[in-house]
Amino acid sequence: MKMLFASDSFKGTLTSRQTVRLLARAAGDVFGEIEYSGVPVADGGEGTAEAVVAAENGEWIETGVRGPLMERVTARYGRLDARRAIIEMAAASGLTLVPAGRRDPLRATSYGTGELIRHALDRGFTDLSVAIGGSATNDGGMGCARALGARFLDGEGRALEGRGKDLEKVRAIDLSGLDPRVAGARITVMCDVTNPLCGENGATMTFGAQKGATPETQARLEAGMANYRDVIRRQFGVDPDAIRGAGAAGGLGTALTVFLGGVMRSGIDTVLDLIDFDRRLEGVDLVVTGEGRTDWQSCFGKVMQGVGERAARKGVVAVGLSGSLGPGAARIFDHGVAALMTTVDAPMPLQEALDRAEELYYLGAVRMFRFIRAGMALNRS
Numbered sequence: 545m546k547m548l549f550a551s552d553s554f555k556g557t558l559t560s561r562q563t564v565r566l567l568a569r570a571a572g573d574v575f576g577e578i579e580y581s582g583v584p585v586a587d588g589g590e591g592t593a594e595a596v597v598a599a600e601n602g603e604w605i606e607t608g609v610r611g612p613l614m615e616r617v618t619a620r621y622g623r624l625d626a627r628r629a630i631i632e633m634a635a636a637s638g639l640t641l642v643p644a645g646r647r648d649p650l651r652a653t654s655y656g657t658g659e660l661i662r663h664a665l666d667r668g669f670t671d672l673s674v675a676i677g678g679s680a681t682n683d684g685g686m687g688c689a690r691a692l693g694a695r696f697l698d699g700e701g702r703a704l705e706g707r708g709k710d711l712e713k714v715r716a717i718d719l720s721g722l723d724p725r726v727a728g729a730r731i732t733v734m735c736d737v738t739n740p741l742c743g744e745n746g747a748t749m750t751f752g753a754q755k756g757a758t759p760e761t762q763a764r765l766e767a768g769m770a771n772y773r774d775v776i777r778r779q780f781g782v783d784p785d786a787i788r789g790a791g792a793a794g795g796l797g798t799a800l801t802v803f804l805g806g807v808m809r810s811g812i813d814t815v816l817d818l819i820d821f822d823r824r825l826e827g828v829d830l831v832v833t834g835e836g837r838t839d840w841q842s843c844f845g846k847v848m849q850g851v852g853e854r855a856a857r858k859g860v861v862a863v864g865l866s867g868s869l870g871p872g873a874a875r876i877f878d879h880g881v882a883a884l885m886t887t888v889d890a891p892m893p894l895q896e897a898l899d900r901a902e903e904l905y906y907l908g909a910v911r912m913f914r915f916i917r918a919g920m921a922l923n924r925s
Contacts, residue, residue, distance in 0.1 A: 547571060548828045548860075549582035550821070552847035553591055554836040554867055557901035560584035560595050566902065567832055567865075570909035574917055583819055585833075587847045588734040588811015589677040593632045596673075597622035599819040605629075607663045609636045609656035610691075612680040613648075617641060621660055624818065629669040633657040633793055634678035637687075639755060642680045647756025649682035649748075649765060650709040654796050658691025661804075665725045673814055674800060675734040676793040682708045682752055682765050684741070684772045685799020693721040694803055708794070711768025714775050719803060731806035734814045736845035739791035741784035741798050742770050747791035755794070769795065776802060812850030821854055830916070831855045831862040832909075833881065838864060840872025843879055852880030865905070865912055867897070885912045 551563040558566075564582030571578050584595035597604065602624045611617040619635040634640065636656030639647070657674075664672055681687065686696050686706035695718040696704045704710040740746050748757070748766040757765060772795075773784050782802050784790040789808045790798040800806035816822075825831070833851040835842065842848050848864055855862040856879075863883045864876065873884060887908035888897050897904065 545575070545578065545829045546827055547578060547580040548824060548831045549580060550585045550831060550833050550847075550851050551865070552585055552587065552833075552835040553595075554901060554905070555590075557836070557898055558905060560586065560591075561598060562902070563834065563905065566906045567909050570906055571913050574910060574913035581824065583821070583824060585819070585847050585851065586815055587845060587850070588675050588736055588815060590634065592675045592734065592811065592815060593622045593630045593635070596624065596630050596815060596818050600624045605663070605667065607660070609659040610653070611641050611656055612637050612652040613642060613646065614653060614655065617656065619656060619660055621664060623669070627669060628671045628673070628818070629664045629667075630673045630675070630818065631657070631660050631664065632675045633796060634675075636660050637681050638678045639680040640678070647680065649680070649752055649755045649757050649794065650761060651707055652681040652755070653683050653687030653705065653707045654679065654681045654685055654794070654799075655687035655691045655706060657796065658688035661688070662692055662723065665723065665729065670728060671730045673732045673734055673818060674806070675811060676796050676800070679793035679796060680755055681796070682748055682755060682757070682794035684711055684747075684769060684795035685793075685797070685803070686710065686714075686772075688796055689722075689799045689803045692723045692726060692804070694719050695721060708765055708768070711765065711772045714772050717775060717779055722803070726804050731800060731804055732814055733789070733797060733800045733806040733808045734811040735789040735792045735797055735808050736811045737792050738788045740787070741773050741790040741795055742766065743785065745791075746785075747795045750791065751794065810845050810850075812845055812847055816850055816854055821851075822858070825855060825858045825860055828860050831860055832865060832912075833862060834865040836867040837870055838866040838868070838873045838876060838884060839870030840875055842873070843875045848876055848881055849879045852876065854880070856880030863912065863916070865908055867901070885915070
C-alpha cells in the first residue's frame, strides 16, 4: 500500500512537516515497511510560503523593505524556480510586525508588500503567487501600488503616502508610472475571503477592529474607503464591491486586481497546483490529511477540503487526523474525506493537549492506522 501524507500545520504545536514524520513512524509501527511520501500543505494563510517552498525544494530570498508603519524590516519570499515565486504579504505588512500598543490602521501601509513584488520582478520572476492574509493595513492596497509606481492624488494634485488616513483624500489615481513589468507578469492572488471593499462586510467593518481601529476610526476609514471606491468606479469603470475578496487584507485585494491585473483564486487550490499535488496522487492508495480543529469552516477553502476533493477525483481514499472536532465537522465527509479521528484520547485541559501535541498526534496516528489495518483484514475475509 502506498500512502501520501498531506496535513495542514497544527498552529502553535506541530508543523506540516512534523506531521509527515510522525505519520511515517506510526504507519511503520503498524504496517511494517511501507511506501509513502509526504508533502507540507497550507491553505493560503500563515505559513503558506514556507509549506510551498519546502514542498518544491525552493529557496528563500531576503530583502529589506518598509514595514506596516514604514519602519525598516527584513522580509523574505520564496523562489520555486526561475519563473515562479511565492510572496506572503504578512511578511512585509503583517499584523504580527506591529506591537499591540502601536497598531493603527490610519497610519499603516502595504508599501512593503509592493516592494517585495518589485524585488521579485527585479530578479526576473514572471509568475507570482501572493498570499494576502494577516495584514496590519487598511489602505486599500494604495501603499503596495505606490511602491510599484502608482500615484494617488489629492484634490490639489499632490501625491499621497498611501496610508489608511489617505483614503478620504484621494481624488485621482495615476497609473502612468506603474512598473511596466507588471503587465508582463502573471499575478495570482491567494484569497479565501469574499468580503467586498466597503459596507458592513467590507474590509474596514469586518477586520478593522483587530488591526487597532476604534469605532470612531472605523467610521473614518469606512468613509475614506467609500471615497476610494468611488474614484476607482469613476476612473476605471470597475466596482470593487462587486469583486469577491476585494476587501481582503485591508483592500489589498482591490489594488492587486484592479491596478496590477491579478486574478483571485482559492488559496488551497493555488497551493495544491504549485506543489503539483495531482501528480503526487498517482499510484497512491491512501491519503492522510488533517488540521488542528475540524469544523464547519473546514469546508470553506481549507486544507482538508482541498486535499479530500483532489483525492476523490483520483479515486483515492482520504482520511483525516485532527486535534479536535467542532460543530459541523461531519460536513467534511461531503468533500472526499472518508473518516475522521482526533489526536486526543481522553478529556484534558487545552494546555495539556497543546503541551503533549507530538505525543498525542503519534498515538492518534497509531490508532487510526490500526483501524485501517482492521478494515483491510475484514475486506480479505
